[in-house]
Amino acid sequence: MPGSLLGTEVRRVEDPELLRGEGSYVDNLAIEGVLHLAFVRSPFAHAEITGIDVSEAEKADGVVAVYTAADLGLPPVRQFMEVNRDCVRPPLAEGRVRFVGDPVAVVVAETRAAAADATELVDVDYEPLDAVVDPESAVAPDAPLQFPELGSNIAAGERDEIGAGVLDGADVVVRARIENQRVAVVPLEGNAIAVVPGGPGDEHDLTIHVSTQAPHALWVAAAKTFGLDRERVRVVAPHVGGAFGGKFGLIAEYEVAVGVARRLDRPVKWVETRSENLQSMPHSRAQVQYAELGLTADGEITGLHCRVIGDCGAYAGFGGGFALGPTRTMSQGVYRIPRISFGAIAALTNTTPTGAFRGAGRPEAAAMLERLMDLAAAELGMDPVELRRRNFLRPDEFPYTTVVGATYDSGDYDLPLREALRLAGYEDLREEQARRIEAGEQVLLGIGVSTYVEITGGGGGGEYASVEMSPEGRATIKVGTSGHGQGHPTSFAMLLSDKLGIPLESVDFVQSDTARIPRGGGTGGSRSLQVGGSAVREAGELLLRKAKELAASRLEADVADVELTADGRLGVAGVPTASLSWAELATAAAEDGERLEANTDFTPGGATFPFGAHVSVVEVDTETGFVRPLRHIAVDDCGRVLNPLIVRGQQQGGAAQGISQALWEQVTYDEDGNPVTGTLADYLVPSAVEIPALETANTETETPHNPLGAKGIGESATIGSTPAVQNAVVDALKHLGVRHVDMPLTPQRVWRAVRDARAGTLPSPWREPPQAFDTLPVRAEGPNPHADEAAV
């Protein structure tokens, strides 16, 4: 048998099609007679709707219909994850709008232009209400309420009873109020949907082509929402231009699109504009963290006290709930922390609802903890690397259950750290840093370290996969994950090729179609290879077993003697002349009226916990505050690596987005709740010029939870990179007394920190959290309900 492909750099089989522009996205689909939707959106962050007049719009050329909430009568939006069931979101606003961009009416027209034009003819009367824009003022006693019947803007919240008691007995306590700012997801392709209603005799009552990362979940939601049997609904995701956590669920606009298609019994399409995308796709992060770490004088952690507000945005967007879930679950990080008290609030604000973005609650935990570690190192006069090492969990302690109830599968946290420091040349960098300070140079060097662990492939779900061999000798994989750039066609074909001894070119790949794949968990939470890949491998194994039985019967041999030959046939051991090709086997099966097929539902042993160490090297100009990232070293341990090329791509993309959060990106609103960063001219996604050369490497610590030994890699580098960069910037200024600067580390913020430090007027990084934390209910005893949660 030729050498295995596993662990080797295999170029992506799906790229030629994409590079030639042959990919097919929702907007490319040619749908006969399709109508176009355009939404009338609220220009107010918070207002009562006192009247809607659509009569002028209805008369406009090309307009087929204009609908408000009252016309369509659709049920509430099914939130992808529910933070508070009483914060009901109608897909078109009813009575009240709650953020700028909230859809109020929809225009249906023969062309996209006619639809867009007619939205301007819809006359909506608003009675503006006071808006709450930031999550801390949202929980103030006198805050205007988004859902008055709720009695507060706290959509969810809980705390541990012990509170600051976990810091008792500490020799030193470091504390900071840390903002993990709101960012936008910004996929290249925004939301897009095309809905085709079925006619009499059609196989489906409803076919939905949609840009999503989880078609089966959307399928279930669509069937439930519209009271249809699932079998009568088909959801297909064609090529998807990036998702990053932002494309889950039957969102408000999608529900409207389906409702309109059914009402008119005509196909409809909605492809959002970039401006709409920045207003309507969930934002993420958006936490304010009050964090305190207690240590002994020699640097041993004694306790961690966190009070975190997650910003839900409007309608209790699920991103605000991450404060209670994954952020708490990962709050212990890679360290031995004997006691943790965690209070969390999911707060309502009159802003775009929040949701998931690459990491979804775990980056916030890592950033908080890694800032605290650097604060503590500075307080104790220790090297930040040494302090981390002193508190690492040891490799022989796994599986390890943390005090917040997560069970880490495997880990060796010093392993990637050693490698990252070696690649960085840590000691030389520290010397150069000292030299510049000594010489009184204007441009200083900062070296930031982060060590992290995160949770992937959780949520308790398994995955479906099937493999079928055709009489032509081609294998078709069908799998319930839904890749959109991650390399699944390549990775999964590699696994099958290895299992069946067939070339990659003989493997076809099917995903993201509910009519062809019975169930699936989609792609999120870095689950696809470890869960979906394991399912494909298992289905391949089952197919091989079937094939061996068939070969044994045809070759009149004992099944135990049938083996895969070096040239990819099934033969009898020791009898070179007795063998059958895969095509012959499939043909033989067909002659028996059978298909050479196997399928499985793979269930992993549990969530996996990838980890790693990042080192960021930055230059900070003390006169201008400008930060230039010089180098970024990412050593991420995602267990056993299947295809280093794909892993590297995930590390690079992840690190770019993480660096970008640290330095540039932030969604902002003015005090009335108007978005200030509503276009890509204002919202600073970086260009290639800004991102430094990325130096990536891996260590490989296998997980016992799946046969591949693989953990997720999709989000790791985003999680590791952000705090490394933030720590690097603060590190460059620590000799001046700077201990914390919030992200994004704009020149203005950095310059102010330098100025204040030189003037001796640096503000304390700490202030007392809002009183609202004291009123939260105490968390119920027992296991952490979020312990295995990394579904997004």
Next chain:
Amino acid sequence: MIPFDYRRPDDIGTAVATVTGNPRAAFLGGGTNLVDHMKLGVAEPELLVDVTGLTSRDIERLPDGGLRVGAGVRNSDLAADPLVRERFPVLAQALLSGASGQLRNLATTGGNLLQRTRCVYFQDVTTPCNKREPGQGCSALEGYHRHHAVLGASRQCVAVHPSDLAVALAALDAVVRVQGPGGERTIPAETLHRLPGEHPERDTVLEHGELITAVDLPGLPFGPRSRYRKARDRASFAFALVSVAAALDVAGGLVRDVRIAFGGLAHKPWRARLAEDALRGRPAAPDEFRAAAEAELADAQPLRDNGFKVPMARNMLVSVLTELSAEDGAA
């Protein structure tokens, strides 16, 4: 977007007459700003008169060592022109620091000068803005105004002009050639744009129907010793927080002549006459540059959140002039 008519006349005279005769007509150049505004509802012309085939796309030599740039010359072509790069590097640098490659391929010389402010409130028709709708009030005064003016603003408007090209032209004593209903006239580039005063809705001194046909760059012997520097939030596709266009002539260690203009500070490109006057005949030294910059910026009136622009402008000018004075080939 509201419906509009589109015409493509055969000659400039017809184009000018057509726009002059219709108060709701507008010239269309590369469309990189006007079309956005039409989509946003910021501009609602009922007639677009396309002049891209009418105004010159040539760059001609002038007898005095200068250049005449047709208004239809694309930003990318102007930036790449060998004579521009040789004689007026500040101009090529200014162009290349703006927008993106795709936009520069479309944007014209005339249109670039007439682009409008990027103030978020001006571009958001749901918020009050005196520039868009006189009398509504200015949302930026107390709102988001990090990018806004520190010089020459009024209570009516604190917006800044976004063009990089215009800043270089103001520094270079360029002359804008205009065709109007009454014939041709010339306007110094420095005075093409105006301060907001009580009429922020007017960006320039052009009358309705006047069309920019060309821009003349007079010969400037020390033009090769010029530079454009731009501070911004991102290294490409971002507007200036502050920019500086400067050309410097040094003889015997003294400033013989100098041209300076700032971008990002005011409603118009800010020609720094005070600084220039302060420098002529003085030593080409950083402390002199600094004093000159401070003289120019003495009247700055920052808003709550844009005070950084004053030291930033000062420091950028000092560093640009210091670099220019150290350049080889000093006369």
